[in-house]
Amino acid sequence: MKKILVVGAGFSGAVVANSLAKTGRYLVEVIDERSHIGGNCHTEKDPDTGIMIHKYGPHIFHTSNEVVWDYVNRFDRFIPFVNRVKSVYNGQVYSLPINLHTINQFYGKAFSPAEAIDWIKEKGDKSILDPKTFEEQAKKFVGEELYKAFFYGYTKKQWGCEPADLPASILKRLPVRFSYDDNYYNDRFQGIPENGYSYVIEKILTHKFITVKLNEKFSNESRSNYHHIFYTGPIDAFFSFHHGRLGYRTVFFKEYRKDGDHQGNPVINYADESVPYTRIHEHKHFTPWESFDKTIYFEEYSKETSEVDIPYYPKRLEGDLKILKLYEEEVEQIKNVSFLGRLATYRYLDMHQIIEEALECAERYLEKDVPV
Template identity: 55%
Template sequence: MGDRLMMVGAGLSGAVLARQLAEAGHSVTVVDARDHIAGNCHTARDAQTGVMVHTYGPHIFHTDDDGVWDYVQRFATFRPYKNQVKTTVEGRVYSLPVNLHTINQFYGTALRPEEARAYVAARTADIPDPQTFEEQALAFVGPDLYAAFFEGYTRKQWGTDPSNLPASILKRLPLRFNYDDNYFFHRHQGMPEDGYTALVAAMLDHPGITVHLNTVFDPAETDQWDHVFWAGPLDGFFDYKLGRLGYRTLDFETFRADGDWQGCAVMNHPDADVPYTRISEHKHFAPWESHAGSVLYREFPRACGPDDIPYYPIRLAEEKSLLADYVALAEQASGVTFVGRLGTYRYLDMDVTIREALDLADAYVAARADGETPPRFSAAPL
């Protein structure tokens, strides 16, 4: 007879874990405090225009993990999608990530790849081991491109000077000396044809899974289950008794238009005097559909309060110190595994979230078979 399992959170982590463990013969109850499944990748049709809206901002699926790519296609048809981000700087539009077209347009040149490489290198700072975002940018693209494309956007996104942020934030952004404007470089890229909520619904559609929305789980009830998987905030499981881990949240200003308003899915706005970071036009996330009207979001990052939705973990020195204290508490807890973006206090792309959930499900099954304690975290937070 299988275990009685509690899955707290109906996002990707919870859905994948629930499906895998239900298929392994366990009985899984999934609860979510919100009135919908799919967490922050929730999608819904706009009643006025028919456009599929990414309710909590853009989500584009991309991965090099063949296993994850095969897995999601069990539950949804994925259409090809290339993420081609544009940015408006001082009244001119450029391509992102910074590529050969961006460089030539910005400097008014017609450089070939090797010429552009040397041209940019001559303008970068000699910083052998960059520690901060600013140092990494100056060593990466030099002061001109940094000031135009990165500085203002980063200040707005994180609410602090880029010199206070770690270099790792910038290290995952590409710099290209060709005309490739595909934002991602992964082999598999696409969008679920009917949206992410339909994808998650298909994962949760199993006789061994029961879903309850608008339901808050009390950690004090952990011992009433054979095991609990907690995809909520790590500090929330402990009622924030050591203080709150820092996040950035987002406010969305929705507006509608007729026709095609900006000609692309995402337009960044790094200029310091523009209060938002980007505008997303949701009809372009489903280019195989046709809609007369359009739904757009202006995106305003700010500090996350107790009643806000946490988006981006800050993970600076103060937060990492508090995180270490919460990890120590978690290691002492019994009957619970902390999973996903919030449970491990890490920024995760969707494919990594799914991979970690798949691996954790296997680890749980193996641990139970061997009479061992299941992992405390889906991945180490520190």
């Protein structure tokens, strides 16, 4: 049997490992430098309260891909969950994404959908024909007032720079709706695994031809020991950063515990620039099918990623993309390593996209590596 190394025990690595192991043709070794599986999706039960904690921030599974939805439900029951995010601005609580209720509340109106469309069109900056920056995109979409209220302060805290310095593509993930639909996502399927994401990934990795080693870092010196390597770590780290480090934002959390309920919602954003944290997530609200007398909530703060921090969000600024191109040119010259996942491809990917790409990556590999 051929030996395969998978670097990273998150969704990318787990899905590839499972796809290869179940063919019976490979012995798959999965390593991760952390002390747990799951990557940034890692969840664990708090021993004192029994609340399921999203250790690295909120994760709500959503997809319109039925294949991906059926795949994850093989490993745990995904209970339907609608993500209804709120935002606090200037002492008021609003619904996100911006919807008809947000618009009417903000402007003190009772618009119909058609009236709201006309109102926002009038507010939009008509001088911006081809928005190049986050700020231009927002002002073109919703105008100066809504931009300042819901995007400016939050984005400046999240990315550590002026929104005018960020590409317009970041904002394209944030919809504006002219109905009272406050579901944060548009996808057909939305849910949270009953037993947590780490349980799902543990089940994916449970196979007689898969071994998992934690607290183990990848070394390029080991490449010759394996028929093929699937690498899901940072692409710049694979090449020892010799073209420079790619820019990421990271987050850290301050944890609080109390009796009762803190905010009555899973996630509330804080849009005012004067509030140092970007949002608060209260974990018991991610499992509304359970009830608890106590609560645990995290304040989330954003900062630049140092050498010892966990990278979260690829910045993809002009300088980053130049460095990325140099690394990608080197990737093309390597024959026995596949790069996949958010860090290895330096893209923002949601869980469903990561799973879909991992399934496709494994399928392409198996088509080429045909038994003799």
